[in-house]
Each structure stands twice: as C-alpha cells, then as structure tokens.
Amino acid sequence: MAMATPMLDLHEIQATVLRLRPAPYFGTHVLLRVDDAQAGREAIRRLTLHIASATNWWSKTNAWLAIGISYTGLEALGVPKESLQSFPEAFRVGMAARARELGDVGVNDPQGWEKPFGTGQVHIGISAFCDSEEKRQRTLAIAREQYEGLSSVRVLARQDFGAQPGDLNPLGYKDGIDQPPVEGSGVEPLPGQGRPIKAGEFILGYPGEAGELLPMPQPDILGRNGTFIGFRKYQSRVGAFNRFLHANASTDQERELLAAKLVGRWRSGAPLTLAPEVDDPALGADPRRNNDFDYANDTHGRKAPFGCHIRRMNPRDTALTRLTDVNIHRLIRRGTTYGAPYDASALSEADDEVPRGAMFMFISAKAMATMEFLQQEWINDGNFIGAGDEHDPIIGRQEEGATFTIPKEPVRRRVRGIETFNVLRGGEYFFMPSISALQWIADMGGG
Amino acid sequence: MATQTATADRPKQRLTAEQKIQKLRELYADAPEIGKAALENGIRMLTEELSAPPRAETAGRIGLRQGKVSELTVFLPFVKGGAKRLRGLLQLLEGNFRAADAVGTVHDMRFVFVDDDTKLLFATAYDGDFDPYIEDFATKIPHAMDLWLSNCEGYPGMRSVQAAKDWIAKHQIAAEAWYVNSPNLTAPETRRLESVGKAVEELLDKLG
Numbered sequence: 001m002a003m004a005t006p007m008l009d010l011h012e013i014q015a016t017v018l019r020l021r022p023a024p025y026f027g028t029h030v031l032l033r034v035d036d037a038q039a040g041r042e043a044i045r046r047l048t049l050h051i052a053s054a055t056n057w058w059s060k061t062n063a064w065l066a067i068g069i070s071y072t073g074l075e076a077l078g079v080p081k082e083s084l085q086s087f088p089e090a091f092r093v094g095m096a097a098r099a100r101e102l103g104d105v106g107v108n109d110p111q112g113w114e115k116p117f118g119t120g121q122v123h124i125g126i127s128a129f130c131d132s133e134e135k136r137q138r139t140l141a142i143a144r145e146q147y148e149g150l151s152s153v154r155v156l157a158r159q160d161f162g163a164q165p166g167d168l169n170p171l172g173y174k175d176g177i178d179q180p181p182v183e184g185s186g187v188e189p190l191p192g193q194g195r196p197i198k199a200g201e202f203i204l205g206y207p208g209e210a211g212e213l214l215p216m217p218q219p220d221i222l223g224r225n226g227t228f229i230g231f232r233k234y235q236s237r238v239g240a241f242n243r244f245l246h247a248n249a250s251t252d253q254e255r256e257l258l259a260a261k262l263v264g265r266w267r268s269g270a271p272l273t274l275a276p277e278v279d280d281p282a283l284g285a286d287p288r289r290n291n292d293f294d295y296a297n298d299t300h301g302r303k304a305p306f307g308c309h310i311r312r313m314n315p316r317d318t319a320l321t322r323l324t325d326v327n328i329h330r331l332i333r334r335g336t337t338y339g340a341p342y343d344a345s346a347l348s349e350a351d352d353e354v355p356r357g358a359m360f361m362f363i364s365a366k367a368m369a370t371m372e373f374l375q376q377e378w379i380n381d382g383n384f385i386g387a388g389d390e391h392d393p394i395i396g397r398q399e400e401g402a403t404f405t406i407p408k409e410p411v412r413r414r415v416r417g418i419e420t421f422n423v424l425r426g427g428e429y430f431f432m433p434s435i436s437a438l439q440w441i442a443d444m445g446g447g
Numbered sequence: 448m449a450t451q452t453a454t455a456d457r458p459k460q461r462l463t464a465e466q467k468i469q470k471l472r473e474l475y476a477d478a479p480e481i482g483k484a485a486l487e488n489g490i491r492m493l494t495e496e497l498s499a500p501p502r503a504e505t506a507g508r509i510g511l512r513q514g515k516v517s518e519l520t521v522f523l524p525f526v527k528g529g530a531k532r533l534r535g536l537l538q539l540l541e542g543n544f545r546a547a548d549a550v551g552t553v554h555d556m557r558f559v560f561v562d563d564d565t566k567l568l569f570a571t572a573y574d575g576d577f578d579p580y581i582e583d584f585a586t587k588i589p590h591a592m593d594l595w596l597s598n599c600e601g602y603p604g605m606r607s608v609q610a611a612k613d614w615i616a617k618h619q620i621a622a623e624a625w626y627v628n629s630p631n632l633t634a635p636e637t638r639r640l641e642s643v644g645k646a647v648e649e650l651l652d653k654l655g
Contacts, residue, residue, distance in 0.1 A: 210585040210606045321635035322574075323550040325586040373579045383515075383574070383633055 003058075007184030008199055008206065012225035012434040015052035016066035017203060017363055018185055021176070021334055022131035024163035028140050029231075029336070029359060031116060031428075032124040036152035037078035038445055040123070043153045044069075044077065045442035046146035047126070053435055058187050063130040063139045067438070068229050068430025070094070073123030078444055079222075086218040087431070090368035091228060094120065095427040101372045103380040108397050108424035116156040117233065117426025125231060125430050127336075127361070133162075159233075161336035161359060169335065170236035170356045171394070171421065172259075172342035174269035174284060178291050178314055180330035192292035194316070197327050203227050204365045209328050214365050217431070222441070225434035228367035230331075233359045234395070234422040238343060239351030241421045246347065248415050258415070261406050262393040264308035271310070276303040301407040306385040309394040312378045320384050322377075329373055332363040357422065368429060395422050467497040502630065509619045514630025515574050516554060521618045523567045529598030530564035536595060546591035550584070554634050567599060574633040581615075582608050 010018075021027075034040030044067075052064035069077070071092045074084060090098050096110035096118030104110060110118045126143050130136040147153045169175040181189035182203070183196035200208035204216045205224035216223035249255040256279065260266045266275065268284030273293040275283055284290050294317045298304055304311050311318060315326055339356030346354070364370050380397055382390035391397060393404050398420045406413040433441065462470070468490065475486050486493070504512045511518050525533070537558055547553040552574035559568040584592055589605040596602045603610035632640070 210582070210589070210608060212606055212608075215609055321551050321633075322580060323552075323583050323587055324580070325583045328582050328586055369582075376576070377579060383635065386635060386639060388636075 002188035004184075004186055004188050006186030008054075008182075008186075008203065009225050009434075010054040010057065010186065012436055013054040013203055013227075014066050014432050014434070015054045015057055015061070015064050016127065016129065016334060016361070017227055017332065017432065018054045018057040018182065019052075019061065019064070019129075020179070021129055021336070022060075022062060023167055025129060025131065025167075025336070026133050026136040026160075026162045027127060027129045027336060028136060028161065029159045030126045030128075030140075030143065030155060031122045031157045032126065032147065033116075033121050033154045033156050034073065034076040034123045034152065035154065037076060039150040039152035040073075040077045041442050041445055043124070043147040043150055044438055047143065048435065048438040048442060050142055050146065051435065051438065054185075057185075062132070063128070063135040065139060065143055066127045066129070066432070068125040068127075068231070068432045069441075070122055070125070070428055070430055072120045074431065074441075076123050077441055079441065080444075083218055083222060086216075086223075088215070088228075088366075088368055090372065091429050091431065094118070095230065095232075095429050098368070098372065101376070103375045103397060104424055104427075106397055106399075107420050113424070113426040114233070117428060121156060122428050125229075125428065129334075136160075136162075159338055159359065161338040164337055164341040168267065168342055169337050169358055170238065170339065170342055171241055172344065173263055173265065173267045176333065176335050177265070177269050177287075178310065179332060180327075182332075190291060191288055192294075194327075197330060200365060201328060201330070202332055202364055208365070209325065219440075222433065222437045224437070226437055227363055227365050227432050229430040229432050230362040230367045230371045230427065231359065231430060232362070232427040233425045234357045235353075235355070235425045236357040236422050237352035237419065238346045238354070238356065239348050240419045242344065242347050242351075244418060244421075247417055261305055262308060262404065264304040264310035272304040272308075273298050302409065305404075305406050307382055307387045307390050307393065307405055309392055312385070312392050313374070315378075315385065318385065321386055322384050324384065329370055329378070330364075331367065331370055331374070334361040334363070335359075336361070357425070363432070393418055393421070396420070464494050464497040468494065503625055509616060509621050510577075511622050511625035513625055513627040515633050516572055516627040516630055517575065517577065518570070518572055518622050518625045519577060520568070520570045520620050520622055521615060522620055523569065523596075523599040523618050525565055525567060525598055526600050529600075530560055530567075533558070533567065533595055533598045534560065546588045549588060550580075552580075552634050572627070574635075577615075578612060581612050585611070 034043070047065070047067055050065050051067050052061070071084070071087060071094060084092070090101070095102065096113070099105060099110050116122050128136060128139040128143060130139050164170070167174055179193070180202070181193045181196045182199050184199050189196055198207055198209045200206035200214055204214065204226050206213070208214050217226070245255040245258055249258045256266070260272055260279070265271050266279040266284060268279050268281040269290050270280040270284035271290065271293055273295065274280070295304065295311070296317055299319070306318065314330065336359045338359060340354050341356070343351070362371060377384055379392040379395055382388050387405060390403060390405060398418050401416070402418045404415045404418050406415065471486060475483055502513050510520070544556065547556060554572040556569070556571045561568050585605045585608045592605040596605070601614060603614055605611050
C-alpha cells in the first residue's frame with residue numbers, strides 16, 4: 001500500500017468511513033431504540049469510548065465498532081430544534097418517506113419492509129466489524145455492556161453478518177472491489193481507482209469537487225468530520241437468479257459468462273474488460289490488477305455491456321448521454337453479507353426466500369442525494385448509457401418483460417425474463433458523527 | 448414569483464366528457480361571441496380531448512412533464528447592464544450552444560427579453576428531472592452557466608450548488624399546460640434514431 005500524507009482529521013472520523021472490512025469478515029448490526037433522552041445520551045457517552053476512529057485506518061485492525069444515529073434518534077436524544085432543522089430534508093423524513101425519489105416502489109415498497117425498518121423507531125445503529133467469530137462475540141459484548149443496564153435503551157433487532165466461503169456475496173461473486181479513493185486520507189489510490197476524489201464528497205467539513213463546502217449540520221462541532229449512511233437490507237432471490245441463468249444459457253460455461261456479463265466481472269472478481277473470454281482467478285484476486293482498467297478499448301460494450309452492474313455504478317470513461325461528472329456520484333460502500341451462502345443448485349421459488357442477502361452501508365457527505373440520483377438515473381433507468389428503459393441487472397427493480405442487452409458481433413443479444421434478483425427489505429438513513437460530535441451529543445444534558 | 452397552484456385546485460374525481468363540456472359552457476357563458484361559437488362548433492374534437500386519459504405529470508420540484516420531457520420556465524430580473532451584455536453574448540454565439548450540446552438532455556431553449564429589457568424569460572424543454580444534474584453543471588460547465596446567469600439579479604454562482612438550485616426554483620413558473628409531440632423520446636434517443644434511420648437508408652441504397 002503506497003502511503004501519502006493524511007490531510008484529514010483521522011482521529012475524529014469514524015473508522016468505518018475509510019477502513020475496508022477485514023477478509024474474511026464477521027460482524028453484527030444492532031438497532032436500538034431510545035425511550036428516554038438522558039439514558040440515550042448515557043449510552044452514547046459510554047459507547048463513544050469504544051468507537052474506533054480512522055487513525056491508522058490502513059493498518060490491519062481486527063475488530064472495531066461504529067455508530068450511526070437516525071433523525072428520529074437525534075430527536076429522541078434531545079438534540080436541539082435548530083440543530084435538527086439544519087439536517088438535509090431527505091435525512092429528516094427518512095428513507096421510507098423518500099421511497100418515490102428512491103424508486104423504492106413495487107416489490108421494494110416500504111410497505112413490504114421488515115420491522116423495525118421504516119417505522120421511525122430505529123434510533124441508533126451499532127456495527128461491529130471483526131476478522132473472527134470469537135472477536136465478533138467479544139466486540140459485541142463490549143458494545144452490549146454499554147447499553148444493557150439502561151432500561152430505556154432497547155434492542156429492536158440484531159443481524160449477524162459474515163463472509164461467505166471465499167468472501168463471496170449471496171449471488172456468488174467477489175464484491176466490494178471498486179471503492180472511490182478519498183483525497184487526503186493518507187493512502188495512494190490503487191491502480192485503476194482513478195484520481196483521488198475531494199474529501200468533502202465523503203466527509204463533512206472539507207471542500208467537495210465543486211471546490212466548496214457542502215451544507216453541514218449545525219453547530220459546527222456536530223457536523224464536522226461526520227458523514228451520512230444509507231443503510232439498505234436486501235434479500236437475494238438466488239432461485240430466480242439461477243433460473244434466469246438456466247433459461248438463457250445451456251452449459252455451465254455459458255451460464256458463467258452470462259453471470260459475468262450481468263456484473264461486468266467474473267465471480268472471481270476478474271473484470272471482463274481485462275478477461276473478456278474466460279475467468280482469470282489470479283487476476284480477480286490481485287488488488288493491484290483487478291480494478292486497473294477503463295473502457296477506452298470497449299467503447300461498444302462488447303466486453304463489459306453498458307448495462308452491466310459495475311459499468312453503471314462507475315462508468316469511468318464511458319461516453320454518457322447526459323452531462324455527468326462521474327466523480328460526484330460515488331459512494332463508499334461497506335457490503336455485509338448475511339445468511340446462507342450462494343448455492344448454484346438452488347432453483348426453486350422456496351430458495352428465493354431462504355434468508356440470505358446483503359446489508360449495505362453507503363457512505364457519503366451527501367448520501368441521501370447521491371442515493372436518489374443513483375436509484376433514479378443509474379440503477380432504475382438506462383437512458384444515461386443509451387440502454388433505454390433497462391435497469392441494473394443486479395440491484396435494479398425489474399418490471400414485467402424487462403430485458404438486458406449484451407452488445408455482440410454481428411448483432412446484440414437481448415436477454416429476456418430478468419427479475420428483481422435483490423429485493424429491498426428495509427432501510428434507514430443514519431448520521432455517522434465524529435468522535436467529538438458524539439461527545440457533544442452525550443454532554444447535551446449538561447454533562 | 449413562482450406560482451404552483453395550477454395542480455392543487457384541480458378536481459380529484461375525474462369528470463366525464465359531458466360534465467367537462469358543461470363546465471366549459473359555464474366558463475364560456477360570458478365569453479365573446481366568437482368564443483361561444485367556437486365551443487359549440489368545435490365540440491367534436493373537444494369531446495375527444497376531454498375523454499382521453501391525462502398526459503401531464505409534474506417534473507421535480509416545479510414544472511410539468513409529459514412522458515420523458517419536462518418544461519422549465521424562469522422569469523429572471525436583469526442586473527444593471529445585464530440585458531445589454533446577454534444580448535451581445537447571444538448575438539455573437541449565433542445559435543451555437545456547446546454547453547447545451549454537452550448537457551445532452553436539452554431539447555430547446557428560448558431567451559426572450561421582456562418588460563423593456565428588465566427581465567429575461569427563459570424557457571426550455573429537457574429530459575427527466577433537472578435537480579439531479581445541477582451538481583454536474585457545477586463541476587463540469589460552471590463558466591458557461593455563470594457567463595449568462597451572472598447577468599441576472601441574485602444569482603449566487605453555479606459552484607454554490609444548493610443556493611443555485613434554490614435560486615432557479617424561486618424564479619421558476621410552472622406552465623399551466625404542457626404538450627410534447629413525442630413524449631417518450633429523449634434528446635439522446637432522438638439523435639440515436641436519427642443515425643439509425645440514416646444507416647437504414649444507406650443499407651437500402653446499397654441493396655437497391
């Protein structure tokens with residue numbers, strides 16, 4: 001890893017903003033409700049001592065805790081009205097209330113979400129990231145000790161997560177490869193990651209790509225070095241996914257190529273742009289090579305289709321139909337896989353409901369606006385890449401009769417019968433305060 | 448300036464064509480003779496229009512949309528000397544708008560100077576929502592935007608994205624009605640079909 005001089009207040013920023021999950025990873029998300037402001041602040045005060053900062057985020061750290069607070073959580077903790085009003089509107093009303101703007105309709109409609117998501121009761125989210133099951137237990141116990149004795153702080157839900165065999169996601173792919181590089185974070189970008197993006201896009205209190213500070217929650221100590229998280233829980237419909245592969249490809253080899261065309265990478269992580277014909281697991285495993293490409297030699301999408309997942313989520317140098325600055329629509333993402341591992345032989349509708357999927361933390365100083373943009377423009381539409389009404393084949397919401405186009409010589413192939421492979425089962429927006437902001441919240445009641 | 452009452456007081460329950468005609472007769476009861484006659488003589492086409500399902504939707508915060516195409520109309524007061532500068536700029540550009548080409552989603556733009564050169568009426572048809580892409584203007588074409596909008600009062604500069612968004616919304620007037628001939632064709636799609644059409648003609652030429 002090539003180092004650079006950090007320009008950010010790393011000791012203030014929470015570790016999860018910059019630190020990659022361990023490999024393999026084990027962890028738990030805990031959702032809390034606060035029924036009494038004073039008790040809630042006491043929990044925050046105690047927990048803050050155990051929340052990891054991003055100091056030396058690049059070093060191999062094997063267990064840490066992160067914390068986020070929702071808008072209703074800030075209210076429940078007694079944050080003053082003028083501060084509450086300084087938060088962006090989409091954050092204040094919450095993810096469920098923004099369903100229309102997020103395209104969370106039909107199968108993804110909040111009416112079908114699991115409780116407690118979207119009820120306004122989720123006040124605090126705690127996440128433990130560890131590199132072993134034993135450390136997960138220990139780290140979780142530390143968190144629990146901080147709120148357990150407080151009767152007005154209640155656990156609403158707990159969801160363990162962990163790496164599948166081989167670090168694969170529930171659809172059987174290596175994921176989390178391409179992350180936006182943050183300027184001033186102290187580490188040089190990996191080959192292919194592109195130039196560092198201004199820190200203000202991801203962390204409050206620094207200039208963004210337009211050269212200006214983004215609007216920040218007030219007072220300054222509350223907003224600075226904080227960020228926002230879009231938390232989304234998806235159920236992976238593995239049966240539907242496999243049925244689609246079987247219906248449209250007749251051999252294992254063809255199925256694997258079709259699966260790669262949907263994502264833009266083979267299951268190993270090897271990008272189609274560099275390995276267009278057959279998988280190259282050594283390439284997929286090498287962080288210095290598996291992201292080192294652009295689309296200059298694939299302007300027709302014959303290697304990586306325009307509509308594939310990774311080309312949508314980071315079009316790089318693809319010519320887009322609308323004036324777009326790719327660098328201002330990026331999110332840092334921490335994907336956390338839960339439930340049963342991918343099963344290539346799962347073909348039934350019952351397999352679609354076997355609990356397994358991913359819970360994503362999408363991190364950005366303007367996470368709400370960026371998620372709405374991505375959901376509307378890059379995920380549930382295709383016009384920006386000239387793909388008409390097609391949606392993202394992996395995380396998009398598919399309508400009846402949806403298609404996926406694979407550019408090919410001499411003529412393109414249009415695959416039919418694509419379904420919603422990842423169904424949204426819940427989501428919340430959280431503010432991820434700096435360490436000082438957590439202390440400020442804890443001290444609001446006068447210490 | 449911005450008014451957004453047009454959609455609010457529309458009846459919730461859909462009226463039948465007959466009820467609508469009845470309403471129109473009431474509205475036109477005190478119209479000039481030529482208007483009253485037009486209502487009765489043109490009743491066939493009117494009935495067709497009044498029976499059809501509605502095509503208009505709203506676009507983003509303010510404005511109307513039909514299919515994929517939205518309208519944006521703003522009334523912007525000029526700063527001192529602004530009208531003169533903008534007129535000079537527009538005349539020298541002679542209809543070349545590279546920034547609009549680059550934006551890719553703009554179907555048309557019109558710049559009309561009104562009220563004795565004290566205000567600019569700017570009207571455009573564009574694809575989708577306007578808001579999501581304003582930030583892209585701020586990092587990609589801030590100078591092209593600032594060059595003409597700086598002639599208008601209160602313009603905060605494109606790099607102050609949030610303020611610029613609010614400023615535009617403040618001066619926007621929702622159209623009372625909006626019609627698009629090909630509501631499902633975006634500007635890029637139109638260009639694509641143009642080139643597909645050309646390629647087909649060439650192919651047919653070769654075959655013939």
